[in-house]
Amino acid sequence: MDTPRPDEKSVGELLQQLVEDGKSYADAELGYYRTLARSKLRDARAMLWMGGVALVLAQAAAVALVVGLVLTLSPLVGPGFATLIVVTAFLAIAGLMGWLAWTHVKRIYKEKP
Numbered sequence: 001m002d003t004p005r006p007d008e009k010s011v012g013e014l015l016q017q018l019v020e021d022g023k024s025y026a027d028a029e030l031g032y033y034r035t036l037a038r039s040k041l042r043d044a045r046a047m048l049w050m051g052g053v054a055l056v057l058a059q060a061a062a063v064a065l066v067v068g069l070v071l072t073l074s075p076l077v078g079p080g081f082a083t084l085i086v087v088t089a090f091l092a093i094a095g096l097m098g099w100l101a102w103t104h105v106k107r108i109y110k111e112k113p
Contacts, residue, residue, distance in 0.1 A: 066090065 009017070066086055073082035 069086045070079070070082045073085060076082070077085065
């Protein structure tokens with residue numbers, strides 16, 4: 001029979017080292033994914049506040065457009081009719097866009113293609 005050499009490790013020691021290496025690997029992977037998640041959350045946070053600012057600015061521009069249209073039409077038809085014309089036009093556009101959105105919603109939930 002072969003006698004174990006002094007520099008060779010026993011099966012128990014090898015298994016213990018394997019478990020420790022597995023724990024070290026798992027800790028390293030966990031650290032990597034934590035870092036990745038933090039990075040993604042930081043990017044998502046930045047995207048949300050920048051998108052919010054962009055949305056507010058776009059709404060402000062839309063309000064300015066509506067006011068500008070009313071002011072432009074006022075000398076021609078008067079302020080009351082100018083407001084009525086602009087509101088009616090924008091409600092018509094909103095209604096059309098809402099109807100188109102609803103047709104897409106129905107298409108999504110359609111049972112069979």
